[in-house]
Structure formats: C-alpha cells, structure tokens
Amino acid sequence: MTPARTRRDAFPVNWTARALWLALVVYCVYAAQILQITWSRFVIGMDQGATFLARMWPPNFGPQKLDLIIQGMLESLQIAFLSTAAGILLALPLGLLAARNLMPSPVCWGARGLIALCRTFHPVIVSILFVKAVGFGALAGVLALVVATLGFVGKLFAEAIEEISMKQVEAVRATGASFASVLIMAVVPQVMARFVGFGIYQLDSNLRNSTMVGIVGGGGIGATLFTAYQRFDYDVVLAILIVIIALILLFELISTQIRKVFQ
Amino acid sequence: MSSPNSLPAGPAGKEVRRWTRFTPAERVGRSLVYLAAVIAIIWSVKTIEVIPEFLYDAPAQTLDLFARMWPFDWAFWPKVVDGLIETLHTATLGTILSIILAVPIALLAARNITRSVALNSIAHVLLVSSRSVNSLIWALLFVAIFGPGALAGTLAIAFRSIGFVGKLLAEAIEEAQKGPIEALTAAGAPPFAILTKGYWPQVEPSFWSVALFRWDINVRESAVLGLVGAGGIGVALDAAINNLYWDQAGLVLATIFAVIVATEIVTSSIRSRIIQ
Numbered sequence: 001m002t003p004a005r006t007r008r009d010a011f012p013v014n015w016t017a018r019a020l021w022l023a024l025v026v027y028c029v030y031a032a033q034i035l036q037i038t039w040s041r042f043v044i045g046m047d048q049g050a051t052f053l054a055r056m057w058p059p060n061f062g063p064q065k066l067d068l069i070i071q072g073m074l075e076s077l078q079i080a081f082l083s084t085a086a087g088i089l090l091a092l093p094l095g096l097l098a099a100r101n102l103m104p105s106p107v108c109w110g111a112r113g114l115i116a117l118c119r120t121f122h123p124v125i126v127s128i129l130f131v132k133a134v135g136f137g138a139l140a141g142v143l144a145l146v147v148a149t150l151g152f153v154g155k156l157f158a159e160a161i162e163e164i165s166m167k168q169v170e171a172v173r174a175t176g177a178s179f180a181s182v183l184i185m186a187v188v189p190q191v192m193a194r195f196v197g198f199g200i201y202q203l204d205s206n207l208r209n210s211t212m213v214g215i216v217g218g219g220g221i222g223a224t225l226f227t228a229y230q231r232f233d234y235d236v237v238l239a240i241l242i243v244i245i246a247l248i249l250l251f252e253l254i255s256t257q258i259r260k261v262f263q
Numbered sequence: 264m265s266s267p268n269s270l271p272a273g274p275a276g277k278e279v280r281r282w283t284r285f286t287p288a289e290r291v292g293r294s295l296v297y298l299a300a301v302i303a304i305i306w307s308v309k310t311i312e313v314i315p316e317f318l319y320d321a322p323a324q325t326l327d328l329f330a331r332m333w334p335f336d337w338a339f340w341p342k343v344v345d346g347l348i349e350t351l352h353t354a355t356l357g358t359i360l361s362i363i364l365a366v367p368i369a370l371l372a373a374r375n376i377t378r379s380v381a382l383n384s385i386a387h388v389l390l391v392s393s394r395s396v397n398s399l400i401w402a403l404l405f406v407a408i409f410g411p412g413a414l415a416g417t418l419a420i421a422f423r424s425i426g427f428v429g430k431l432l433a434e435a436i437e438e439a440q441k442g443p444i445e446a447l448t449a450a451g452a453p454p455f456a457i458l459t460k461g462y463w464p465q466v467e468p469s470f471w472s473v474a475l476f477r478w479d480i481n482v483r484e485s486a487v488l489g490l491v492g493a494g495g496i497g498v499a500l501d502a503a504i505n506n507l508y509w510d511q512a513g514l515v516l517a518t519i520f521a522v523i524v525a526t527e528i529v530t531s532s533i534r535s536r537i538i539q
Contacts, residue, residue, distance in 0.1 A: 011460060024359070027355075028356060028359060031352040032356065034348070034349070035349060035352055035353065035356065035412075035414065035417060035494070036412065036413065037356075037413065037414045037417065041409065041414060042414070045409035045410070045414070048407075048408050048409070048410075049408040049409075052407055052408050075312070077303075078306075078307040078310060079311075081304055081307040082304065082307045082308065085300075120520055120524070121520070122484065122486060124399060124487040124490065125486075125487060125500075125516065125519070128490075129328065132324060132328050133328065134317050134321045135314060135317030137313065137317070138312055138313065139311075139313045139314075139317075139318070142311075208394075208395065208397060209397065211397055215399055215400075215403075215490070215491065216490060219312075222400075225400065229403055229407070234407070237403075237404075241396060244395060244396065245392050245395045245396065248391070248394075248395040249391055249395070252391070258296055261293055261295075261296055262296075
C-alpha cells in the first residue's frame, strides 16, 4: 500500500524534457537511415575489424621502418615549431589590430574579418590549396598551419588585449609616450603571461595537426602513415600511431612544466 | 635597474631587501624555455626540406588556382547538396555517439566519483589517446574496418570527440559542489539517483555548452573526412580535385564556407539564448 501523499513530489516528471529526449532518439534512427548505417554492416565490420587488428599486431618497429618513422616525426616537429613561431609572429600585430579598445573600428573590422577567414577552413583544406600553390612537401604543411595559428591565436590575442585594464594605458599615455612605448610599457606586461599560454597551446595543437597534413601532401609523419596505410602495412601504421600518441603525451607533460614556469 | 648604491641604507645589521619581479629560479626557468624555443626554431629552419624551385612560381600557381575556380560549375550542385546533408548528419550523429561514449569515461576520470587512482589514470590515457589521433587518421582506420562511407566518418568523429568531451565533462563533474551530494547521500539515495539528482543539475549547463561547441567543431571536421573516403561533402571535394576540376572544387569550398558561417551564427545564438 502506498502511503497517502502528504508532501509534494521532490522530483516531478519533466514531460518536455522527456519529449525532447524521445525526439533525439527518433533523430538518431532517422539520421542512421540517411547515412545507411545498419546493424548488419556493423556486424560485418566487426569481423573485418578483428582481421584488421590482427594484422596490426605486433607493431612493426623494424630498423628500416623505425628510420622512416623517426624521419617523418622529425619533419612533423619541424612543421609544428616553424608554423607556431611564424604564426605567432604574424598573429601579434594582427591581434593588436583587431583589439577594439586600441584601434579605430574600420581597422579592427578588417583584421577581425581576416582572422575569421583563417579560422573558417579546416587545416586540411588549407593545405590542399597550399600544396597546389607551393608544391608537395613540408612547406605546404607549414603554411597551412600558419593560417590555422593566425585564426586561433589572433582571436585569443585580440580578446586578451581587449580585457586589459585601461588605467595603465592612460597613465603611460599621460606621460606623452609614443604608441610603441604605450604598447611595450602598458599593454605587453598585462598580457604576456596569457600570450605564452596561448603559444604553448597552439604548439600542442599544431603538433597534432602536423601529423595530419601529410595525408594530403603537406609533409611530416602523415605522409609516412598514409603510404604505410595504402601499402596495407598495418603493423607499421600501428607503430606510427604509438609514436604519435607517445610524443603528444610527452609534450603534454613538458607543456605543464612550461606553464608552471610562467605562472 | 638602479645600482645597489642608490638604495637607502637599511637598519644596521639587516640585509636590504630589494624587490625583484621574478625569483632566480623563475628567471633560470624562463631563460631555459626561451633558449629551447630559439634552438628548436633554428634547428627547424636549418633542416626542413624546402624545394626552392617550387617557390618561384608559387604566386603564378596561386593566381592560376583562383582563376580556374571561377566561374563555379553549377552542374555539380546536386552532388554537393547530397554530400552536405551527409556531412551535417555525420557531424550530429557523431557528436551524439561521442557523448554516449564519453560520459562513462568522464565518470571514471572524475576523481570525486571514482575513488581509484588506477581507474582515473586508465580513463585519462583513453581520453588523451582519443585526442592525439587526428580525426583524419581515425577515419583512415575506420574506413579500413567498415569500408568507405558515412559509417566510418560517424565513428571517426565520435572517437575523435571522446577525448575533448570526456575531458571537459570530467572537469565539470570535479567542480561540482559537495552540498547536494552529501544531502542525497544522507537521505540514503542510491548511487544512480545521486548522479541524476545531485551531479546532473550542476553539470548540465557545461554539458550543453560542451556538446554545442563540439558539434560546431565536428561540422568543420566532417567536411574533410571525405578526403580519405569517409563520406560527406569531402568526397565531392576529393573527386573534383583529383579530376583537376577546380571550378567544382571552388563550388564545394564556397558551400563549406557558407555552411560554417551558418553554423557559427546558429551556435552563437543558441549559446547566448540558452546557456547564458
């Protein structure tokens, strides 16, 4: 026997929420149908996946392959370092131009438009265009990631500069300082720590992306990976994936240390 | 900056304390980081392989590229639309799937829910692995398993997003206030009820903002998955580029651009309306 209800239900049923969850499920079924995702395909794939995994294991770290992997990885590192350095160098002035508190609004909107344009396209698409423009190889990858860096770091720089306290700026201006001095003495000290943080974050992200631009001809470990994949050398693919994950884990440890230094 | 002599003398027998911005350890640390950065850049510039011959005609090639893209080949439009619909569904379904997969891992990774360092670390390694492997590489693997098509793309999007969604969800769960949880525990609520009535209301806002943010990213990512055969508008782009039909490629790029601008408008309006 249920006791008579003496107090209101603490957790009443939310019918709107339930209807929304139901709609979500219906959408999933509908979308799966559009994409021709069926259970039978999934089961066949599982079979296929077992053979695939069997061919991947054990990872092939043979001396010849290891040489290729190391070369590809070093090229990926080069791409990541150069694109981050060049990208940040270009993003500094661009971010400054896009800061609404320091720049007149037409300049600002122009710079913001450029930043938005850089952010719109995925690095892979940008690298396809650069591969056409400057040919296969690491340079196309570097240029593509410079564009990605400009879009991301430029936006963050602009936002960081917009958040600074204007008191210092006014104080330095009141001394009759030139615009360059205002920047160096009043703006840079306030944003430097955050800039270093953005730089490290972007280096991390460029390192991840540099493993991918090779798939479309932009150089680095991605090219090695794609070749191994196309030759069905799945054990080499696994070896490369392990190296990529290890490198990124290592870099994450290093970047936490760097962040601590700049706290 | 000023020499020690110019400082006023302190009380006899006491050392004069001078203010410095950084401790010596900090200064050494910073210099080391700067030094490492400079070495890394110099090493990269010196050893990177660039073929200078390719650079001479780069401006001409770029102009040629844009000249060939215009005017667009509108006969290609039906294929572009089909690909576009597939891309949007891939992104959405992939995001939903990634959330379903990421929630258990996030619960394992949250130190206030799973009180076992071993399980926490396993969950963290899973999250980092998911994020380290690029979506295009995930797509390669799934195309090898499930064959070309949107199924591989959806799974690639889902597996790539687990790391991102899981990490942010775990952080949100760890930031939850203890009060409601303790009240529920004291009332004798079962563990599942503690999750749904104690944690969920606190985590919900960041949950939706993470989901929305990831969907925005996934629309961009799923547009390129077709380059490795994982379905969507990228297949049309790949075909156009391989056939050197740059007028078709231009149409695809313009469509992707328009869709991304549209998703950005949609997500920012939803964010300002619901989450804030």
